[in-house]
Amino acid sequence: MKKYFLLLLILFVLHLSQASAQWKGFSLGPYGELAFPTGDFQKNFKLGGGVGLNADIRLIKKWAATGSVGYMYFRGKDVTDENGTRYKVKDLQAIPVRVGVKYRPIPLFYLKLEAGSANYTGKNYSGSAFLLSPGVGLRVLGFDFQAKYEAWMKDGTKGFWGLKAGWNF
Known part of the structure; x- marks a missing residue:
């Protein structure tokens, strides 16, 4: 079933990439990202790590609207509590949904701010967290490289530095 879903997603992206060539100011593409947890996280x-699909729509002059949906996975560590008991923290999986704006002060370089929700999946965690993600990026031809900080806020903050690379059609 997952193979068929992936095949349909790839065909859909390819179809949109050909159609987007006719839609000036609109781009869509896949991305991958690495996440480096900070603080208590x-x-x-x-x-x-994560993967997903990103879309941009040019607004006026140097501004664009952006949005993405993806899948993130963090492996839990083996930790020791204050009593000396060792245990394994359960892995965390989430589907982050982000919307925001991008500002290009100069060509190729942009600043962005996104907000949304990280919807926890799997059997270990439930619910969703509010997310906030400022960042900077470089877009050369269709390649998009981004550095960001992302915070998921629910029962405390789960924050991480991220490096994201993608391709926009």
């Missing part, structure tokens, strides 16, 4: 989780 770092105490319980290792390096994270």
